[in-house]
Amino acid sequence: xxxxxxxxPRLQHxxxxxxxxxxxxxxxxxxxxxxxxxxxxxxxEEANATKYLATFPFPYMNGYLHLGHAYSMSKAEFMxxxxxxxxxxxxxxxxxxxxxxxxxxxxxxxSREIEGGKTCSN
Numbered sequence: 001x002x003x004x005x006x007x008x009p010r011l012q013h014x015x016x017x018x019x020x021x022x023x024x025x026x027x028x029x030x031x032x033x034x035x036x037x038x039x040x041x042x043x044x045e046e047a048n049a050t051k052y053l054a055t056f057p058f059p060y061m062n063g064y065l066h067l068g069h070a071y072s073m074s075k076a077e078f079m080x081x082x083x084x085x086x087x088x089x090x091x092x093x094x095x096x097x098x099x100x101x102x103x104x105x106x107x108x109x110x111s112r113e114i115e116g117g118k119t120c121s122n
Contacts, residue, residue: 033089052083052090 025031039047054076059069080092 033091036089050088052080052088054080054090054092056092 036042036047036050056073056076059065077092080090083090
Protein backbone atom coordinates (compact mmCIF):
# COMPACT_ATOMS: atom_id res chain seq x y z
CA UNK A 1 0.00 0.00 0.00
CA UNK A 2 1.42 3.38 -1.00
CA UNK A 3 1.31 5.95 1.73
CA UNK A 4 -0.26 9.21 0.57
CA UNK A 5 2.16 12.11 0.63
CA UNK A 6 1.69 15.86 0.43
CA UNK A 7 2.83 15.85 -3.20
CA UNK A 8 0.13 13.54 -4.54
CA PRO A 9 -2.72 16.09 -4.39
CA ARG A 10 -0.47 18.61 -6.17
CA LEU A 11 0.41 16.05 -8.82
CA GLN A 12 -3.23 15.18 -9.32
CA HIS A 13 -4.07 18.89 -9.66
CA UNK A 14 -1.35 19.34 -12.30
CA UNK A 15 -2.63 16.31 -14.21
CA UNK A 16 -6.14 17.77 -14.18
CA UNK A 17 -4.80 21.04 -15.58
CA UNK A 18 -2.87 19.15 -18.27
CA UNK A 19 -5.97 17.19 -19.29
CA UNK A 20 -8.08 20.37 -19.47
CA UNK A 21 -5.48 22.17 -21.60
CA UNK A 22 -5.11 19.20 -23.97
CA UNK A 23 -8.89 19.04 -24.42
CA UNK A 24 -9.05 22.79 -25.08
CA UNK A 25 -6.24 22.61 -27.66
CA UNK A 26 -7.97 19.71 -29.41
CA UNK A 27 -11.34 21.51 -29.43
CA UNK A 28 -9.97 24.90 -30.51
CA UNK A 29 -7.47 23.29 -32.92
CA UNK A 30 -4.86 25.60 -31.41
CA UNK A 31 -1.89 24.09 -33.22
CA UNK A 32 -3.53 23.44 -36.58
CA UNK A 33 -3.27 25.75 -39.57
CA UNK A 34 -5.24 25.94 -42.78
CA UNK A 35 -4.05 27.54 -46.03
CA UNK A 36 -5.38 30.97 -46.86
CA UNK A 37 -8.51 31.04 -49.04
CA UNK A 38 -7.45 31.18 -52.68
CA UNK A 39 -3.89 30.12 -51.81
CA UNK A 40 -3.38 28.22 -55.05
CA UNK A 41 -4.01 31.41 -57.09
CA UNK A 42 -1.73 33.73 -55.10
CA UNK A 43 1.66 35.06 -56.13
CA UNK A 44 4.63 33.55 -54.29
CA GLU A 45 5.30 36.61 -52.11
CA GLU A 46 1.65 37.02 -51.15
CA ALA A 47 1.20 33.32 -50.31
CA ASN A 48 4.30 33.26 -48.10
CA ALA A 49 3.94 36.67 -46.43
CA THR A 50 2.22 35.29 -43.34
CA LYS A 51 4.05 31.96 -43.03
CA TYR A 52 6.51 31.15 -40.27
CA LEU A 53 8.16 27.76 -39.78
CA ALA A 54 10.64 26.87 -37.06
CA THR A 55 12.71 23.72 -37.02
CA PHE A 56 14.93 22.23 -34.36
CA PRO A 57 17.67 19.62 -34.82
CA PHE A 58 16.46 17.03 -32.35
CA PRO A 59 19.24 15.17 -30.51
CA TYR A 60 20.22 11.68 -31.50
CA MET A 61 18.86 8.81 -29.44
CA ASN A 62 22.34 7.55 -28.55
CA GLY A 63 23.42 10.75 -26.78
CA TYR A 64 22.65 12.32 -23.45
CA LEU A 65 20.12 15.10 -23.15
CA HIS A 66 21.40 18.22 -21.45
CA LEU A 67 20.28 21.74 -20.68
CA GLY A 68 21.60 23.02 -24.03
CA HIS A 69 18.95 20.98 -25.84
CA ALA A 70 16.18 22.53 -23.74
CA TYR A 71 17.64 26.03 -24.23
CA SER A 72 17.82 25.72 -28.01
CA MET A 73 14.39 24.14 -28.33
CA SER A 74 12.78 26.74 -26.07
CA LYS A 75 14.04 29.57 -28.33
CA ALA A 76 12.38 27.98 -31.37
CA GLU A 77 9.17 27.28 -29.46
CA PHE A 78 8.93 30.78 -27.97
CA MET A 79 9.55 32.42 -31.34
CA UNK A 80 6.88 30.26 -32.98
CA UNK A 81 4.36 31.19 -30.29
CA UNK A 82 5.27 34.88 -30.63
CA UNK A 83 4.82 34.77 -34.42
CA UNK A 84 1.43 33.11 -33.94
CA UNK A 85 0.39 35.87 -31.54
CA UNK A 86 1.31 38.49 -34.16
CA UNK A 87 -1.07 36.85 -36.63
CA UNK A 88 1.30 34.75 -38.71
CA UNK A 89 0.49 31.18 -39.64
CA UNK A 90 3.29 29.66 -37.57
CA UNK A 91 4.21 25.99 -37.38
CA UNK A 92 6.71 24.17 -35.19
CA UNK A 93 6.42 20.57 -36.40
CA UNK A 94 7.69 17.80 -34.18
CA UNK A 95 9.98 15.30 -35.79
CA UNK A 96 13.12 13.27 -35.39
CA UNK A 97 16.53 13.83 -36.90
CA UNK A 98 17.81 10.39 -37.72
CA UNK A 99 20.36 9.79 -40.43
CA UNK A 100 21.36 6.40 -39.09
CA UNK A 101 25.11 6.88 -38.90
CA UNK A 102 25.41 7.47 -35.11
CA UNK A 103 23.17 4.49 -34.41
CA UNK A 104 25.08 2.36 -36.91
CA UNK A 105 28.41 3.35 -35.33
CA UNK A 106 27.10 2.52 -31.86
CA UNK A 107 25.91 -0.90 -33.07
CA UNK A 108 29.28 -1.65 -34.70
CA UNK A 109 31.13 -0.61 -31.55
CA UNK A 110 28.86 -2.78 -29.42
CA SER A 111 29.32 -5.82 -31.69
CA ARG A 112 33.11 -5.39 -31.53
CA GLU A 113 32.94 -5.22 -27.73
CA ILE A 114 30.86 -8.40 -27.63
CA GLU A 115 33.20 -10.24 -30.03
CA GLY A 116 36.21 -9.19 -28.00
CA GLY A 117 34.63 -10.40 -24.76
CA LYS A 118 34.44 -6.92 -23.33
CA THR A 119 31.31 -5.60 -21.66
CA CYS A 120 30.18 -2.07 -21.12
CA SER A 121 31.24 -2.24 -17.46
CA ASN A 122 34.89 -3.19 -18.27
